[in-house]
Amino acid sequence: MKRERRFLVLADGSLTPLDAKTAVGALRFIPEQVVAVLDRSRAGRVAGEVLGISSRVPVVSSVTEGLERGANALLVGIAPVGGELPAEWRLWVEEGLRAGLDVWSGMHTFLSEDASLWALAAEHGARIFDLRRVPLSMPVAARRAASLPCEVLLTVGSDCNVGKMTATLELHRAALADGIRSRFVATGQTGVLVEGAGLSVDRMISDFAAGAVESMVMERSEAADVVMVEGQGSIFHPGYSGVTLSLLHGACPGAMVLCHHAGRTAIRHGGNPIPGYGDMVRAYETAASWVSPSRVIGVCVNTQGFPEPEALSEIVRAARETGLPACDPIRQGPGALLEALKSHLSARRSRA
Amino acid sequence: MKRERRFLVLADGSLTPLDAKTAVGALRFIPEQVVAVLDRSRAGRVAGEVLGISSRVPVVSSVTEGLERGANALLVGIAPVGGELPAEWRLWVEEGLRAGLDVWSGMHTFLSEDASLWALAAEHGARIFDLRRVPLSMPVAARRAASLPCEVLLTVGSDCNVGKMTATLELHRAALADGIRSRFVATGQTGVLVEGAGLSVDRMISDFAAGAVESMVMERSEAADVVMVEGQGSIFHPGYSGVTLSLLHGACPGAMVLCHHAGRTAIRHGGNPIPGYGDMVRAYETAASWVSPSRVIGVCVNTQGFPEPEALSEIVRAARETGLPACDPIRQGPGALLEALKSHLSARRSRA
Numbered sequence: 001m002k003r004e005r006r007f008l009v010l011a012d013g014s015l016t017p018l019d020a021k022t023a024v025g026a027l028r029f030i031p032e033q034v035v036a037v038l039d040r041s042r043a044g045r046v047a048g049e050v051l052g053i054s055s056r057v058p059v060v061s062s063v064t065e066g067l068e069r070g071a072n073a074l075l076v077g078i079a080p081v082g083g084e085l086p087a088e089w090r091l092w093v094e095e096g097l098r099a100g101l102d103v104w105s106g107m108h109t110f111l112s113e114d115a116s117l118w119a120l121a122a123e124h125g126a127r128i129f130d131l132r133r134v135p136l137s138m139p140v141a142a143r144r145a146a147s148l149p150c151e152v153l154l155t156v157g158s159d160c161n162v163g164k165m166t167a168t169l170e171l172h173r174a175a176l177a178d179g180i181r182s183r184f185v186a187t188g189q190t191g192v193l194v195e196g197a198g199l200s201v202d203r204m205i206s207d208f209a210a211g212a213v214e215s216m217v218m219e220r221s222e223a224a225d226v227v228m229v230e231g232q233g234s235i236f237h238p239g240y241s242g243v244t245l246s247l248l249h250g251a252c253p254g255a256m257v258l259c260h261h262a263g264r265t266a267i268r269h270g271g272n273p274i275p276g277y278g279d280m281v282r283a284y285e286t287a288a289s290w291v292s293p294s295r296v297i298g299v300c301v302n303t304q305g306f307p308e309p310e311a312l313s314e315i316v317r318a319a320r321e322t323g324l325p326a327c328d329p330i331r332q333g334p335g336a337l338l339e340a341l342k343s344h345l346s347a348r349r350s351r352a
Numbered sequence: 353m354k355r356e357r358r359f360l361v362l363a364d365g366s367l368t369p370l371d372a373k374t375a376v377g378a379l380r381f382i383p384e385q386v387v388a389v390l391d392r393s394r395a396g397r398v399a400g401e402v403l404g405i406s407s408r409v410p411v412v413s414s415v416t417e418g419l420e421r422g423a424n425a426l427l428v429g430i431a432p433v434g435g436e437l438p439a440e441w442r443l444w445v446e447e448g449l450r451a452g453l454d455v456w457s458g459m460h461t462f463l464s465e466d467a468s469l470w471a472l473a474a475e476h477g478a479r480i481f482d483l484r485r486v487p488l489s490m491p492v493a494a495r496r497a498a499s500l501p502c503e504v505l506l507t508v509g510s511d512c513n514v515g516k517m518t519a520t521l522e523l524h525r526a527a528l529a530d531g532i533r534s535r536f537v538a539t540g541q542t543g544v545l546v547e548g549a550g551l552s553v554d555r556m557i558s559d560f561a562a563g564a565v566e567s568m569v570m571e572r573s574e575a576a577d578v579v580m581v582e583g584q585g586s587i588f589h590p591g592y593s594g595v596t597l598s599l600l601h602g603a604c605p606g607a608m609v610l611c612h613h614a615g616r617t618a619i620r621h622g623g624n625p626i627p628g629y630g631d632m633v634r635a636y637e638t639a640a641s642w643v644s645p646s647r648v649i650g651v652c653v654n655t656q657g658f659p660e661p662e663a664l665s666e667i668v669r670a671a672r673e674t675g676l677p678a679c680d681p682i683r684q685g686p687g688a689l690l691e692a693l694k695s696h697l698s699a700r701r702s703r704a
Contacts, residue, residue, distance in 0.1 A: 108489055108557065137460055140591035143622045202559040206595045207460065209558045214590075238566075238601045238643045239492035243558045245587070246594030270495045272643055286638060291590045291624055 005033045008066030008101070010089055011077040015039040015050050015059065017304055018161055022106050023047075023077030025190035027055045029169055035069040036060045037077070038092065052304060053330075063095045075193070076105040085109065093117065097126045106131040106189030108203060131189040132200040134212065141210035145217045146252035146292040150224045151348055152217055153341065154253035155231035155300070156284045158274045160240060162261040163302035163329075164231040165191050167337075170329040171257065172228045174338045180345070183220040185229045187213065187247060201232055202243045209243060213250030225345060229253065235287055236280075238270040245287060252292040255344050256284055257337060258322075259300040262314040277321040298340040299326040357385045360418030360453070362444055363429040367391040367402050367411065369656060370513055374458050375429030377542035379407045381521055387421040388412045389429070390444065404656060405682075415447045427545070428457040437461065445469065449478045458483040458541030460555060483541040484552040486564065493562035497569045498604035498644040502576045503697055504569055506605035507583035507652070508636045510626045512592060514613040515654035515681075516583040517543050519689070522681040523609065524580045526690045532697070535572040537581045539565065539599060554584055554595045561595060565602030577697060581605065587639055588632075590622040597639060604644040607696050608636055609689060610674075611652040614666040629673040650692040651678040 009027075011020040015037060026034050027047055037047050040061040048055035060066055063074075074096040076085070085093070085107060093103055093111065097120040105111045105128070112118060112128040121128050145152055153171075155164040165188065175182035184191075186198025204212045213229065220227050229251045233240030258280055266273050275283065281296045288294035299318045303311035311331060319326040327336040361379070363372040367389060378386050379399055389399050392413040400407035412418060415426075426448040428437070437445070437459060445455055445463065449472040457463045457480070464470060464480040473480050497504055505523075507516040517540065527534035536543075538550025556564045565581065572579050581603045585592030610632055618625050627635065633648045640646035651670045655663035663683060671678040679688040 108559065140621060143590045143624060202557070204558055205460065205554070206556055206558050206561045206598065207554040207592060209594050210591050235597070235639075236642045238495045238604075239562050240559060241601045241643065242561050242594035242596075242598030244594075245597045246558065249590045249593045252590075269492060270643065272495060283638075283642060286635075287587075290588045290635060291593065291622065 006070050006072045007034045007075040007104070008063065008071035008073070008096070009034055009037045009075045009077040010092055011037050011039050012089065013039060013041050014078050015042050015047065017051055020077050021161060022075065022190045022193065024051060024053070025165060025194060026075060026077065027051065027057060028053060028166065029194045031055055031057070035071050036066045038063065038066060063092050063099070067099055071101060073102040073104060076103070076107060085111070094120060097121050098124055100124045100126050102127045102129065104129045104131060104193065106193065106200070108132060131192045132203040134199050134203045137205065138208040138211040138215050140207065141214040141250040143252055143292055145214050145250070148218070148221050150221050151226040151255060151345055152229065152251050152253040153226055153255045153257065154229045154247060154251050155257045155259050156244070156248070157231055157234045157258070158236065158260040158280055159234045159264060159267050160237060160269070162259050162264070163300060164259045167257060167259050167300040167329050167334070168228050168230045169194070170334040171337050171341065174334045175226065175228070175341060178338060178342070181223060181225040183224045183227045185213075185216045185220055185227060187230045187232055191230045201247060202240065206242065209246035210250030213247050217251050226341065231259070234267070235283060236272065236274060237267055238272065248284070248288055249291040253288070253294050254348065255341070256288070256294055256296045257298050257300055258284065258296050259302065260318070261302045262306055262311065277318050281322050281324070296322070296324060297344045298324050298337045300337065301326055301328050303328045303331055358422050358424045359386045359427040359456070360415065360421075360423035360425070360448070361386055361389045361427045361429040362441055363389050363391045364441065365391060365393050366430050367394050367399065369403055372429050373513060374427065374542045374545065376403060376405070377517060377546060378427060378429065379403065379409060380405060380518065381546045383407055383409070387423050388418045390415065390418060415444050415451070419451055423453060425454040425456060428455070428459060437463070446472060449473050450476055452476045452478050454479045454481065456481045456483060456545065458545065458552070460484060483544045484555040486551050486555045489557065490560040490563040490567050492559065493566040493602040495604055495644055497566050497602070500570070500573050502573050503578040503607060503700055504581065504603050504605040505578055505607045505609065505693065506581045506599060506603050507609045507611055508596065508600070509583055509586045509610070510588065510612040510632055511586050511616060511619050512589060512621070514611050514616070515652060516611045519609060519611050519652040519681050519686070520580050520582045521546070522686040523689050523693065526686045527578065527580070527693060530690060530694070532694075533575060533577040535576045535579045537568045537572055537579060539582045539584055543582045553599060554592065558594060561598035562602030565599050569603050578693065583611070586619070587635060588624065588626060589619055590624065600636070600640055601643040605640070605646050606700065607649045607693070608640070608646055609650050609652055610636065610648050611654065612670070613654045614658055614663065629670050633674050633676070648674070648676060649696050650676050650689045652689065653678055653680050655680045655683055
């Protein structure tokens with residue numbers, strides 16, 4: 001990972017906050033490493049305008065344009081359900097490899113195991129990095145993280161794709177800026193891309209998913225005040241709830257931050273209703289208690305796309321229904337969460 | 353799987369109900385396929401006497417003795433945490449392969465991917481079956497099983513290794529004998545061995561664990577009154593709770609049977625306390641409700657090793673604390689559970 005990365009991000013037809021999760025994560029958290037985004041349907045615009053974020057990165061319609069802007073790497077900026085590379089994208093990946101671009105992918109299907117792509121990479125001196133590559137096994141989790149001297153904080157969510165990674169990284173950065181020795185544990189392909197370390201827990205064999213989280217938390221805990229673990233999925237998600245519970249019981253957090261996307265009322269994949277804020281807090285605290293007790297200390301409301309008055313009233317509602325500090329860490333900054341964390345750490349110290 | 357299997361079961365130093373889970377499962381549910389068990393520390397006895405079950409299979413101390421008794425296959429009868437083959441066992445596996453025995457293994461580490469074992473098998477016309485081999489991916493679960501016309505029943509537990517597979521198979525057999533069109537879904541290596549079908553869900557990539565369960569339930573649901581899904585792990589287990597929740601949210605059972613090993617008060621791997629019967633029922637019903645509502649309809653109490661009076665009083669306690677039928681399906685037979693199932697199915701039909 002030593003070579004400076006200048007990404008052309010592939011997000012064709014999917015440059016929206018809900019689809020191009022990895023692309024948006026890269027634009028938000030490693031903007032200095034992104035030179036262009038490929039989305040033919042939005043070419044000629046800038047990514048920030050399309051996504052409603054502050055990015056001036058141009059949207060282009062070909063790999064050639066990315067090369068002209070200095071790209072030395074391709075990022076596969078989607079992680080579709082099931083994780084297969086769309087046939088058309090394969091041509092761009094091949095074109096990139098032929099031009100010597102490294103390829104970074106967050107898909108379940110490893111591009112580095114594709115014999116023809118591998119041969120192309122070798123021929124042109126390019127490398128393929130699969131962000132979801134994880135070890136076959138890890139020690140089985142056994143509540144080791146519950147007895148750490150430092151605090152562990154985990155973001156938990158109402159559904160997938162509600163802003164858990166963003167909330168974690170924003171709070172982590174605010175904590176560092178405030179002098180708190182915070183460590184970030186990346187648990188998904190985008191977090192691993194941004195942090196340059198971590199494990200995509202959803203790719204672990206189920207028996208070892210919690211153990212992978214536990215191992216990462218233990219490893220990052222030294223000389224830390226708080227280890228912040230990027231959450232995944234939701235206990236309300238029919239397909240991914242097992243990943244979420246593995247994170248909760250592997251990390252044994254003392255503190256959780258609940259994340260929700262304002263206006264979403266049902267799980268996008270499955271259709272079951274999303275409970276109210278108060279019920280979600282109780283559900284996560286109950287699930288934690290089965291292995292190690294935990295409390296939700298604040299709520300992150302993703303209000304992207306909402307006009308200011310509606311956004312603020314939703315945030316107020318979240319705070320009222322839970323009795324906890326709430327904010328939109330992007331719209332308002334993570335100040336309210338940082339204060340909640342500081343009170344929590346201080347109360348923890350005085351108990352110790 | 354066409355060749356008739358006559359197993360020599362490897363369980364050296366571990367022929368106890370808690371350690372040799374796969375061996376015990378084979379002895380209990382496919383006894384006609386087991387000719388001997390290898391455990392040097394218990395050689396000369398019979399398996400039933402060692403395990404407290406009704407098996408006359410001899411315990412031997414060498415592969416040669418197994419061959420003399422007509423073995424044509426070796427079963428690796430342990431599934432240790434982490435799943436590596438003990439070095440000494442490797443010699444027996446090699447000896448078996450040289451004698452042309454097929455090898456069946458339930459370990460996470462696939463013996464069929466071991467180049468030297470593979471070569472040995474090829475040389476001697478033997479085959480290696482890894483019971484935990486599963487597909488890379490499956491459709492992500494999306495509550496499809498919640499709308500099946502038939503009922504789905506899942507066994508859930510206080511911990512690993514409390515008798516979920518045994519309870520499921522006993523109830524399944526009793527249901528079939530009673531004219532109920534019951535289908536069994538094997539979700540672990542022993543269940544797959546016994547049933548000759550199924551998927552070891554704990555070996556699935558986390559994102560697809562619930563989907564694997566959902567797919568199996570859908571596939572087995574045709575012309576069924578009830579699909580019975582073998583449970584795995586426990587929501588109270590720090591390492592395996594994710595697997596358990598994947599089963600619960602993938603299978604969307606309308607009915608659950610709670611299984612507990614009498615006398616166990618803490619999770620063996622982690623040390624956290626096991627809640628009382630009533631709290632366990634509430635915890636599982638709560639966890640189910642996040643995706644699709646479910647009710648515990650009965651309790652299985654594994655009282656192995658308890659004298660009759662203590663066993664019966666524990667079973668009475670389980671019934672009293674939950675208000676549900678309870679029994680030890682081995683000690684007493686699964687009659688009480690079968691009655692609970694029949695009432696449940698009948699109430700379900702009258703609602704439909």
